[in-house]
Amino acid sequence: MLAVYQITLRQLTGKWRLLIMAALAGMPVAITTMMLSSSRSPRVEEFEMVVLNTMLSGSIIPLVVLAIGGAAFANETEDRTLANLTLTPLPRWKIVWAKLLGVISVAGPFIGLSAFFTGYIAFLGDPTATIAITASAVAGLVLYGAFFTWLGLKTTYAIGAGLMYIMLWEGFITGFVSGARVLSIRHYAVSWMHVLDPRRFPNVEHPAVASVVAISAIAFAGFVWLSVRRLRKMDIP
């Protein structure tokens, strides 16, 4: 499993990919800095909606994770190297797990640091808010990671399909159709922020901690299960 993890890390850390990740991850921090330095500082609700919800959880995190997670298996499929992993005694769940850990390891620093500095700057170093925002981003990373890793196994057009998902589903439909949020990773992630800092984000009906944990765990386990199943059933190129 360590060998699969190491191969994945090496595959996902190309120079250009890392540069794009860094640029994307820097955007929320830059926007936050600009917002706070303007003459009219935003209210918490405005900041949450524009930066934390729409930008960080709805765009930056999924884009960064898509670029990494979508490639985790898709690279192997394109290069026809996936057989190197599947023609081994390794159980399929270990292969999926190693790939997912690789995705989280590569994308994690970008997303974690981006969320941390965004929260720290926006809330003037308030530890609760900063931790809540960072934890929310990490939850989003893990959930999007599981989803896009599965998508990379499911289709060779993972990047295109992922972009459509981010724009149409997470960016548009769940913004207008409240019922659709039950199936929105963005809203699962944001719920973590609300649960961890209800004082700072008081204007929503906070979900129960147990339900946030449960729904996140179910979504994560579901996508991992789908990936394992796909890897067992698919014809390996």
Add this chain to the structure above:
Amino acid sequence: MSGATTPVIHVDGVSRWFGPVVAVADVTFNVMPGITGLLGPNGAGKTTLLRMITGLADVSSGTIRVFGERVRDNAPLYRRIGVMSEHETVYGFMKGRDFVRAMASMRGVPDIERAVDRAVEMVDLADAQHRPMDTYSRGMRQRMRLAGMLVHEPELLILDEPLNGADPRQRVQFKALLKRLAADGKTIVLSSHILEEVEELADTVLLIVNGKLAAAGGFRAIRAALNQRPYHVRVLCDAPRKLAAEVCSLPSVDAVKFDPDGALILLSRNVTDLQIELPKLAQTAKIRMHRVEPLDDSLESVFGYLVEG
């Protein structure tokens, strides 16, 4: 371990289709220890068949057992199997040794460094093992892939077009290695569309034509199975027309013709008798024969018959 009479691979009524295209149609055969060559033209279904045997692809119908077990979705079985696919499935960013080490690690080899040393030496790439694989020639990558396949000492080796990209020297080394592995008791299945390779290496030949098993067995056994078609024997002599008239009386000769060079071609379903009768006839007729050669005693000609058929 499999006994001598237990097939290592048992393929029973296997078919595979992709939409309306039938890639493999109702193929049944067994593979025993030794070297088995899977032969057929490009597009015959060899790779699809090997992919199903290795579990990379599913069957549409039929069953495949390897060491008596189903191969698909049976990860532990890969401790006993080594597979080298047709494509260059290497990570170019890795050094050769790191690649073989990774293959060993994934296969749970206990003493990895020793196993890597042995495998790398086996393919004669010890000097190049610390170079990234994207600096290798194609033949070197093939050999390093072979090292990765051999590092866990599998009992069954499956190789799809293994000699592609190898230069003549590497081919000789590769063939020698395969023969050595077979002598050590490994079961080897290799596919090729290059007839001489299979003829030289394989104890048993499986001929695949248009997704069907056209023939199976030893090369000469396959040829014997085709005895409804006469052998072609080319005779060079000092009086071909006179000899043609004489040989028509021989029961072992079915037909006579001349090739464009004027040499006599005899068609015979009974070459054993012809070998005895022809020299006697020539001696009696005082015809001097310079050369007698079978034209279709090579795998190429057998393959040609089957494809035409």
